[in-house]
Amino acid sequence: LVQAVMDVNLQGEVVRIQGDEFWHMTRVLRLGVNDRVELFDGAGGLVEGSIQKVDKNGSDVELLENARLIAPQGIQWHVFAAFGTLKGGRADWLIEKCTELGASSVTPLLTERCHTIAENRVDRLQRLVLAAVKQCQRVHDMSLKPPLEIHDLPLAVSQSKLAFLASAEAPPVLSVLPKCSSEEESGLLIIGPEGDFTEEEVGVLKAAGAVPVGLGPCRLRVETATISLLSALMLWSDSAHHQEAQQQR
Template sequence: MQSLAPVRPRFIGLLNPSWIFTSTLRAFSSASSSANVNQSRGGLPRFFSEVLPPSKGGFVKVQGDEFWHMTKVLRLTTDDRVELFNGKGGLVEGCIQRIDRTALDFVALEDPKFLLPQSPQWHVFAAFGTLKGGRADWLVEKCTELGASSVTPLLTERSSSISENRVDRLERVILAASKQCQRLHEMILKPPMKIDSLLPLVAQSNISFLAVAEATPLITSLTSSRRQSKGLIIVGPEGDFTEKEVNMIMEAGATAVGLGPHRLRVETATVALLATLTLWFDSQQMSDC
């Protein structure tokens, strides 16, 4: 990973931004079994609830931010139909039965559905703790939309901290993005991690990709590697990893990959890596069908 100057990616049209997001949604839709709920579509408003009704006719109370969003922002009222999801693959359709000043009663119109994760399981480790101007928000939002399983703020010599206030904000961004893109399995924001703690995870992973300037192009590495549907994505801070950090991560087993001839911002490199891996492995899966 390089830093500082934003640039349009150049993987022979593969990373054209509009193509990425259109193709990503199409890929995720095609991966769903016809017997299951399509996770990228749905006409009803969807809201988060840790607890779902156990069966048809059951109810739960919706309070807090979701209650506010439903009644004050969207101005939903009694008998309006909505969906609740729990971030663990559970989804249920129902309607609003009763509203008071601080909560509403949601009644299930069907038994809840529970789905297993169907997209590739990529875990992102990115040194974004010092990003400003909403760029960290954008990074975790797009990782959520693209199906990352988790995002971990990576603490390095050049990005050594992340504030608690920012962690709280990022969790809200993830929830909002999950609702918007209608993913049923939450993306987990993990506690900040130092390089020393990352190394054992790299050693245990089947595949780990480390963004490094002037390394072998990512597409070249993919065509010569065994297909994996899960692994680690590692991106350094603005100013890049130190040479010592790169050597430590590669010695633990990571594969260094390049993202073109230009310097990319942290969030650009992260999304470029994640989008490419998601679409590449999904296309390989489709070709096997």
């Protein structure tokens, strides 16, 4: 997969590939004239093309078909995680795996115990997202949102019927999920920082409608809790979507 801006979507038209994507095509994948590629725009647009020309500045790709628009499938999960203090590549791992698992977006959450995240770190994470999107062959980008103060989160929670808060002393997540509707279009996952949320922060989120869920008997790191909860919810919603599709046949 190669990400490209597709202003045209008619068979026979030519799209110019430059910059990082051109470097990746020619230096990493070693693609040349007549090789076929799939172009995507990050918003569900997908089209097959054939490389017609390669020069020092870019590649020309001829579209072999009209672009197809692929709609997102199932519940779109939005992750709010307080990972700004993670070190040693742990935040990179969190973002990469959220992308591979299919999260719709990730928002760095700023809390009393995790009150900042460096701008240059966000730029690096953006590049990791693009690499992971292509590696796992997603046609919809995962959006890395600007950092959000926790006092702004309750509004989003109150507007969602599926909002889950990772909590050490809460009922197991699998015991809560069957009681929830799988017909919603989107849902929220909320994971606290190292040291967890304060009692006041937890109270505010619960009052807004967040459902506390447990992730097992062991104390988990921020990135482990994030991936554990996202995996459980993705598998649950994917199974519900599959069952509904089978029933409609």
